[in-house]
Amino acid sequence: MAEIELRHIEKHFGPVHVIKDVNLTVKDKEFVVFLGPSGCGKTTTLRAIAGLEEIDSGDILLDGKPIQGLRAADRDIAFVFQNYALYPHFTVFENLAFPLRAVGTAKDVVDRTVRSVGKSLGILHLLNARPSALSGGDMQRVAIGRALVRRPKALLLDEPIGSLDAKLRETMRIELKRLHYENGSTSIYVTHDQVEAMSLADRIVVMNDGVLQQVGTPTEVYLYPANLFVAQFIGSPVMNIAATKVSEADGNARIALDDASFDLPRELLGMLEQKQAAPDLSLGVRPEGVIVSRDDKPGYRPAEAHIIQPFGGFDIVDLKFGEKTLRARTSSGYVDKPGATVFARIDPAQAHFFDTRSGASLGIRLGN
Numbered sequence: 001m002a003e004i005e006l007r008h009i010e011k012h013f014g015p016v017h018v019i020k021d022v023n024l025t026v027k028d029k030e031f032v033v034f035l036g037p038s039g040c041g042k043t044t045t046l047r048a049i050a051g052l053e054e055i056d057s058g059d060i061l062l063d064g065k066p067i068q069g070l071r072a073a074d075r076d077i078a079f080v081f082q083n084y085a086l087y088p089h090f091t092v093f094e095n096l097a098f099p100l101r102a103v104g105t106a107k108d109v110v111d112r113t114v115r116s117v118g119k120s121l122g123i124l125h126l127l128n129a130r131p132s133a134l135s136g137g138d139m140q141r142v143a144i145g146r147a148l149v150r151r152p153k154a155l156l157l158d159e160p161i162g163s164l165d166a167k168l169r170e171t172m173r174i175e176l177k178r179l180h181y182e183n184g185s186t187s188i189y190v191t192h193d194q195v196e197a198m199s200l201a202d203r204i205v206v207m208n209d210g211v212l213q214q215v216g217t218p219t220e221v222y223l224y225p226a227n228l229f230v231a232q233f234i235g236s237p238v239m240n241i242a243a244t245k246v247s248e249a250d251g252n253a254r255i256a257l258d259d260a261s262f263d264l265p266r267e268l269l270g271m272l273e274q275k276q277a278a279p280d281l282s283l284g285v286r287p288e289g290v291i292v293s294r295d296d297k298p299g300y301r302p303a304e305a306h307i308i309q310p311f312g313g314f315d316i317v318d319l320k321f322g323e324k325t326l327r328a329r330t331s332s333g334y335v336d337k338p339g340a341t342v343f344a345r346i347d348p349a350q351a352h353f354f355d356t357r358s359g360a361s362l363g364i365r366l367g368n
């Protein structure tokens with residue numbers, strides 16, 4: 001059992017307010033990813049949990065007991081750094097054995113545990129090598145192994161694969177997922193890479209400027225972003241966002257984006273009224289929510305195709321509705337060349353509405 005709870009955590013570095021009233025419960029065996037731009041406070045929060053950084057106020061609890069008074073070494077929490085932090089003069093075996101030997105573990109138990117962890121990480125053949133002879137991926141495997149040998153209550157990982165090349169990052173991501181599946185230790189993982197976050201996390205904690213913006217499963221944060229920041233931080237290419245005015249026209253809710261307009265179901269009007277929506281509204285729609293047709297159909301608006309980015313399995317096409325550009329996702333080659341006239345509509349089920357001033361989602365969900 002290892003549940004981590006953060007209650008009203010605050011932290012300043014001099015005048016800089018780095019963590020602002022952070023509250024979070026990471027459940028036993030859960031894999032939680034802190035995701036956010038550089039400097040948003042992810043690492044500081046992680047280091048505070050490990051005991052590597054003091055907090056100004058608040059409580060950090062492990063299985064219900066406050067631990068902020070304990071030294072890092074006494075918290076039973078392991079930390080994996082981006083730069084591996086291996087002992088260069090030790091072999092891989094000695095690096096893996098170090099945390100066990102430090103607490104006087106019997107030699108046969110050390111041997112058995114190191115071999116078992118080495119096997120699960122695929123580094124048994126490297127046990128006699130020194131870190132300088134290893135690839136980046138293998139060094140990080142050793143660093144993760146060293147964190148796991150003492151079976152800590154929780155595992156904290158700070159951008160552990162951030163310095164590896166893209167292909168190796170993908171391999172390591174899958175290995176980390178498998179390791180967590182097999183070991184099930186409560187894990188918190190810091191990254192600014194949304195693909196890593198989406199693929200690894202049971203829940204993602206999106207942070208910005210020291211504030212938790214949203215906590216949810218990868219699907220929840222993608223489909224139901226809580227605010228404009230999350231909407232634009234998650235998803236690639238980014239969600240289209242445009243200031244909009246909504247009015248009633250021809251029995252529909254008509255949304256105007258500069259000189260373009262689209263019709264959505266009438267029920268939107270009632271929903272906006274019920275939410276007492278502010279006049280400054282923003283529409284958000286991901287590229288896959290902009291439905292493109294080569295033929296003119298009822299409810300579709302003419303557009304001129306502009307930039308086309310082929311991604312192999314699909315294309316991302318910039319569509320110009322007068323001055324307004326919306327990015328759409330189409331099947332590969334569907335729009336044959338820039339300058340072509342096509343027709344498009346917005347899928348109501350994929351339309352998001354935000355209060356432009358506060359950035360908060362209005363939580364409106366329309367049917368198809």
Ligand SMILES: Nc1ncnc2c1ncn2[C@@H]1O[C@H](COP(=O)(O)OP(=O)(O)OP(=O)(O)O)[C@@H](O)[C@H]1O
Nearest residue numbers: 013016018036037038039040041042043044045192
């Ligand atoms: N020891 C320190 N002294 C002063 N300021 C610090 C210290 N450590 C971090 N900061 C500042 O605190 C803020 C948050 O840093 P933190 O490293 O937690 O962010 P992060 O989200 O992990 O970013 P990154 O991905 O770049 O590491 C930044 O403005 C950073 O410059």
